[in-house]
Amino acid sequence: MLLSSTRKDWLGNVRGDVLAGIVVALALIPEAIAFSIIAGVDPQVGLYSAFCIPIVMAFFGGRPAMISSSTGAMALLMVTLVKDHGLQYLLAASVLTGIFQLIAGYLKLGSLMRYVSRSVVTGFVNALAILIFMAQLPELTNVTWHVYALTAAGLGIIYLFPYLNKTIPSPLVCIIVLTAISMWLHLDVRTVGDMGKLPDSLPVFLIPDIPLNLDTLLIILPYSAGLAVVGLLESMMTATIVDDMTDTPSDKNRECKAQGIANICTSFIGGMAGCAMIGQSVINVKSGGRGRLSTLTAGVVLLLMVVFLRDWVSQIPMAALVAVMIMVSIGTFSWRSIANLRTHPVSTSVVMLATVAVVVATHNLAFGVLTGVLIASLNFATKVARFMAVSSELKGDTRTYTVTGQVFFASADRFTSHFDFREALERVVIDVTHAHFWDITSVSALDRIVIKFRREGTEVEIRGMNDATRTIVDRFGVHDKPEEVEKLMGGH
């Protein structure tokens, strides 16, 4: 299952896939270097995973044409681990991340994505774009005017060059031109070579050099758990985006497993954990990539370029990478969501904005998504709670309360407030034929109402419990079990 693919997956679109793969590989180099720098490791680490992950994903992935690699979302979570414990612990944490993701795939946790609403996805994407942009700021502070000029020129080339020529990737042109200028003018600007070690050979298999004991596990466990969650979240969201763009389905659980396998593989050749990338996947689809071949090409081309063009890669000024990364962040951000703030309901906008705010504050996308999902669920509960009404009618000495709609934790208080206990009555009928009791809170609310009426000397009859309501009341209710009533009233 994990390796199954059709001929069409691989060879259905050879020309488009190969061209798109090359375009993606060119755009992956600056990203991989930039994200390694964010994580605080040598560019080599990001570059190794930037070629290893796409190659593994080409074979195992559940979403053809989606690009996975080392990403900013993951890199941000690694910062403290690398700072405190070093690269070897990062590699070990990457292995564990992969194992967690593999397990998640087998437990079919990919389907949990249904709880992540559209506004949370938008918030995630926007937060990601902001994080990528913010990660560029250190390169733009306390520098000479040359850097600003180069970055501006780079952005100009990226967005204006396509008007001249649509067959050469403009980010590549930007990198080549800026490198040439800075070498020619001997500009004193930071280059990729200054940022750390670049790969000088093909990677080799290595086992992370760490003591295998409980202390190590306790150090890496929290990081791995966070990385696994963030990696899967971004991958699942990207998969949905690619599904929408290409109008083809994907296998989300297979994608989870594949992310795990890719992260395990990449850490054994000295790469950092990664996940799917929204920006690169959009570039791939836009360039005409649709099949597994596009991902494979991206990985292989990237490997060849990095290993054989190393001396040139080290000369690339950081300003050129910053320009490319600003492009990625602009392309990732959902600008339309800002315009939509005016038209969408406030509750969904709040979800989106809260997701963004939490991510920007914590630098952890998982917390943002959790907040978003929580607010969205509360919103939903509040809305459903409105679907509850109680009306009443007095006939002689009997009052009939008619309850309709959904009674659960969010509507239980309002439900109780509809009953008037001051009224001196012989008999009360509570008609719940058209109501549904969802949980223990609602059942105990009904219980309290019944008991309170009985205390006032009123006879209570509950009428027309539908079957679903009856099962919940039967399981949790106390009002028709005398000994339980005693317990409940014990404190009064």
Next chain:
Amino acid sequence: MNNTVIACVDGSPSTRPVCEYAAWAAGKLDVPLALMHVLEKNDPPAVSDLTGAIGIDSREQLTEELVRVEGERSRLLMAQGKTVLADCAALLKQCGYPDAQMLQKHGALDEILAELGDIRLMVLGRRGSHNPVGSHLESVIRLQKRPVLVVPETFSPPSQVMFAYDGSEASRENLNRMTVSPLLNGLNCHLIMVNGEAETLKDAQEILQSAGIITEARLLNDKSVTSALCRYADENDIDLTVMGAYGHSRLHRFFIGSHTAEMLAESRQPLLMLR
């Protein structure tokens, strides 16, 4: 779609024989007939822009453009398919099938056929639009649990049938299935085995004879199973070959090759593939 003969048409030169063979089979089996046209998305992507730059709302703009271009393309293909289906229905009317069902679906042919469930027989043209043997055929046949009739570009009503027998369990099973099927009623059956044992062949012949099928058994010896079968078919005016299909995995096929693939490439008669 229970118990129906499905004719897969696409407007290529083999569309006409597909309809004719389907009509022949539906007549023999006395079951309803349906025409199927599938709109596949295997063209190169409608939008391809190698600039590699993404800007404000690139994602949304790309999606919108793809929806527009692909929608336009699909509308044209759908109309074209409807014409093909109407032409085929007219042809079937001439053959005496006025009420063939017409189906049009989006997706991959192999998956759609596999999802149809309990169909009786599917009829496909052998020739693809680019290759002498259609590129879909293998995946279509592999995914099915139902018989597939692969037909050449001309129709001739079958009268001499060749059953390719290899003595395997699957092959014997197929033989039993033939004895209960009305498809071969009244046809002359040649039971052919290549490089096997005479006794196995004799047992098989008895199965057919006890079912009342006129048979002629022949044991051939040749280095190549496929060329022996094809030569026999040409020499004896065979006009339908019945065989098991893709008994081995794709991996086996990759390293060792497959008789089914060779037969598809070399045989000039229609092939009834039993799964």
